[in-house]
Amino acid sequence: MRQLIREALPLMAAPLLSLGLEEGTWEGLVGPSTVGGSLADVAMPCHSLSPVLKKSPSDIAGEISSAISDSLIGIAEVSSLNGFVNLSAAESWLSARVEVLTADPRMGVSLDEPRVIAVDYSAPNVAKEMHVGHLRSTVIGDAIVRMLEFKGHTVHRENHVGDWGTPFGMLIEHLLDIGEGNVAGEKGISDFDLFYKEARTKFDEDPEFAERARSRVVMLQSEEEETLRLWRILVDVSTNYFNDVYSMLGVLLTDDDLMGESAYRHLLPNVVDRLSETGMLQNSEGADVVFLGGKWLNRDGEPFPVMIRKADGGFNYSTSDLACIIDRVERIGCDELLYVVGTPQKQHFEMVFEVATKAGFMDQSHRAVHVNFGSVLDSSGQMLKSRKGQTVKLVDLLREAVSRAESSISEKNPGLSGDERESAARMIGIGAVKYSDLSSDRTKDYVFDWDRMLSFEGNTAPYLQYAHARICSIFSRSGIGRESVQESQINLGTPEEVDLAKTLVLFSEAVDYSAAGLYPHRLCTHLHSIASSFASFYEVCLVLDEDEEVKSSRLAMCDLTARALSLGLGLLGIDCPERM
RNA sequence: GGGCGUGUAGCAUAGCCUGGAUAAUGCACUGGCCUCCUAAGCCAGGGACCGCGGGUUCGAAUCCUGCCGCGCCCGCCA
Numbered sequence: 001m002r003q004l005i006r007e008a009l010p011l012m013a014a015p016l017l018s019l020g021l022e023e024g025t026w027e028g029l030v031g032p033s034t035v036g037g038s039l040a041d042v043a044m045p046c047h048s049l050s051p052v053l054k055k056s057p058s059d060i061a062g063e064i065s066s067a068i069s070d071s072l073i074g075i076a077e078v079s080s081l082n083g084f085v086n087l088s089a090a091e092s093w094l095s096a097r098v099e100v101l102t103a104d105p106r107m108g109v110s111l112d113e114p115r116v117i118a119v120d121y122s123a124p125n126v127a128k129e130m131h132v133g134h135l136r137s138t139v140i141g142d143a144i145v146r147m148l149e150f151k152g153h154t155v156h157r158e159n160h161v162g163d164w165g166t167p168f169g170m171l172i173e174h175l176l177d178i179g180e181g182n183v184a185g186e187k188g189i190s191d192f193d194l195f196y197k198e199a200r201t202k203f204d205e206d207p208e209f210a211e212r213a214r215s216r217v218v219m220l221q222s223e224e225e226e227t228l229r230l231w232r233i234l235v236d237v238s239t240n241y242f243n244d245v246y247s248m249l250g251v252l253l254t255d256d257d258l259m260g261e262s263a264y265r266h267l268l269p270n271v272v273d274r275l276s277e278t279g280m281l282q283n284s285e286g287a288d289v290v291f292l293g294g295k296w297l298n299r300d301g302e303p304f305p306v307m308i309r310k311a312d313g314g315f316n317y318s319t320s321d322l323a324c325i326i327d328r329v330e331r332i333g334c335d336e337l338l339y340v341v342g343t344p345q346k347q348h349f350e351m352v353f354e355v356a357t358k359a360g361f362m363d364q365s366h367r368a369v370h371v372n373f374g375s376v377l378d379s380s381g382q383m384l385k386s387r388k389g390q391t392v393k394l395v396d397l398l399r400e401a402v403s404r405a406e407s408s409i410s411e412k413n414p415g416l417s418g419d420e421r422e423s424a425a426r427m428i429g430i431g432a433v434k435y436s437d438l439s440s441d442r443t444k445d446y447v448f449d450w451d452r453m454l455s456f457e458g459n460t461a462p463y464l465q466y467a468h469a470r471i472c473s474i475f476s477r478s479g480i481g482r483e484s485v486q487e488s489q490i491n492l493g494t495p496e497e498v499d500l501a502k503t504l505v506l507f508s509e510a511v512d513y514s515a516a517g518l519y520p521h522r523l524c525t526h527l528h529s530i531a532s533s534f535a536s537f538y539e540v541c542l543v544l545d546e547d548e549e550v551k552s553s554r555l556a557m558c559d560l561t562a563r564a565l566s567l568g569l570g571l572l573g574i575d576c577p578e579r580m
Numbered sequence: 581g582g583g584c585g586u587g588u589a590g591c592a593u594a595g596c597c598u599g600g601a602u603a604a605u606g607c608a609c610u611g612g613c614c615u616c617c618u619a620a621g622c623c624a625g626g627g628a629c630c631g632c633g634g635g636u637u638c639g640a641a642u643c644c645u646g647c648c649g650c651g652c653c654c655g656c657c658a
Contacts, residue, residue: 035601045600047638082601297582298654310656317658347653412620456620458606466620474617539622
């Protein structure tokens with residue numbers, strides 16, 4: 001309702017001046033109402049004016065209310081209660097707003113001043129299974145990418161896959177033991193968990209293998225040709241597998257977005273040089289480190305460093321992340337760097353950002369944000385660890401979701417069959433998984449519960465998709481084209497229509513609020529309220545079989561609702577079937 | 581020990597940034613609603629001293645502070 005406020009404020013100035021309130025003293029009090037219902041959309045608490053005007057808040061609210069109500073005719077109805085001045089959007093104002101939206105494919109969502117933004121997300125490991133932890137990063141990152149692109153920004157997707165480092169010695173040797181012909185090409189690796197575990201076991205238990213693995217690491221780091229070829233096999237097999245998962249999930253990531261750790265390996269010495277030039281680098285027990293000081297103390301109360309180059313000459317992840325920052329700022333020209341990575345790495349990113357800022361890799365014009373997310377917990381509230389407990393393979397989870405969706409469809413709507421049922425099952429099952437992850441505050445821990453995420457009740461994707469499908473059904477049944485109603489005159493004859501109109505008008509604010517904070521759940525919350533308002537509207541307002549004027553208005557509302565839902569879910573990476 | 585985060589009905593969550601009115605939503609529970617556009621739905625109802633104590637304020641779930649519980653981080657792993 002920011003537009004209501006924008007329109008109302010100038011009209012309130014003169015009447016308020018006549019009550020003794022100077023311009024600039026009261027505007028900040030006007031904001032969204034905190035009470036629901038039809039009472040108010042915008043409210044102005046008058047309690048703080050009490051000492052100024054030497055009257056009770058209740059009297060002040062009453063006086064303001066009667067002073068401004070004539071000025072706001074056609075915009076809002078004004079009343080007062082409990083020391084609040086309440087503005088409720090006028091029906092004519094609301095219907096005019098809705099009419100503007102019906103002609104706008106962007107549903108009122110404005111474009112921001114464009115920035116160049118890198119979003120680092122997903123980041124699976126080569127030769128390892130993708131599990132539920134990757135699900136969060138992938139789904140949240142993808143939603144953020146879509147929202148930011150929609151707001152007009154240039155977004156670079158960065159998939160920082162784990163494709164370099166010491167584990168590749170044992171992985172390559174294991175590949176040789178198995179025989180590359182059994183892995184390369186179409187065959188792939190059928191079980192990455194098993195592959196990794198076998199390599200690990202041999203490394204731990206077979207000294208001869210461990211020795212081969214260690215010298216293989218040296219060959220890899222010196223970029224020996226044959227070793228690089230073998231490494232490439234593992235990378236290719238894995239990225240094919242990642243692509244299968246991405247395509248099943250329906251995310252934007254492609255091979256063009258791959259920027260693994262290996263891609264930055266030649267920049268690492270450069271990081272050392274540049275840190276050295278600034279004088280930040282210190283030698284500690286043979287290693288090159290940066291001491292930031294401040295609150296960075298270890299458990300003995302001593303300062304602890306950011307490790308840049310280990311005593312053995314190797315680099316670790318801080319260095320790699322610094323190289324990334326340099327690359328993204330200087331080569332890609334990013335204004336903003338977003339890292340969709342779990343909360344446990346918060347301290348790491350704080351330190352890396354601090355080093356990068358002090359070293360001048362970033363300046364005031366750059367913004368680096370750790371877009372953190374909570375851990376995945378099981379139903380008993382424990383961390384879902386990949387070490388011991390049975391890890392849920394991402395592919396298995398997604399297949400299960402789709403198959404559950406398919407059986408629900410068979411049960412609820414036997415009329416759907418063949419390709420259409422299959423495609424609806426995919427949209428519903430995958431949508432359910434994504435939505436359950438996106439719909440709560442990402443910074444908090446996420447309770448992973450198959451029954452809840454696949455349940456088709458409550459604040460879930462299927463509930464929103466169902467509202468969308470019902471609308472599509474109205475149009476297909478009546479044979480009326482969606483576009484043909486987009487210039488209809490809007491009449492809000494019932495409370496349900498008014499309520500629906502308000503949630504639709506608030507759509508653009510919800511998108512902005514969600515994108516600005518990088519919080520997809522805010523958009524979910526609003527989409528749910530749209531679907532919920534629509535469901536109430538649908539019960540009470542017969543769309544077809546009314547007189548022409550009512551019918552065209554309601555059809556336009558239906559079209560707008562369906563567009564809000566599919567656009568909104570689309571920004572979250574979730575598709576809507578027309579029938580389900 | 582230090583740092584960071586978190587605590588809201590039986591369960592799961594929103595609201596906290598930017599303080600306002602009777603704390604919102606879903607599941608579960610109770611009771612209603614399909615000769616009518618998909619009942620995967622709708623309507624009504626019960627259920628919360630917003631972890632505990634101080635402070636600021638006309639007003640605190642929200643801001644400050646002290647406790648308590650839980651979690652994560654403090655590795656020459658990423």
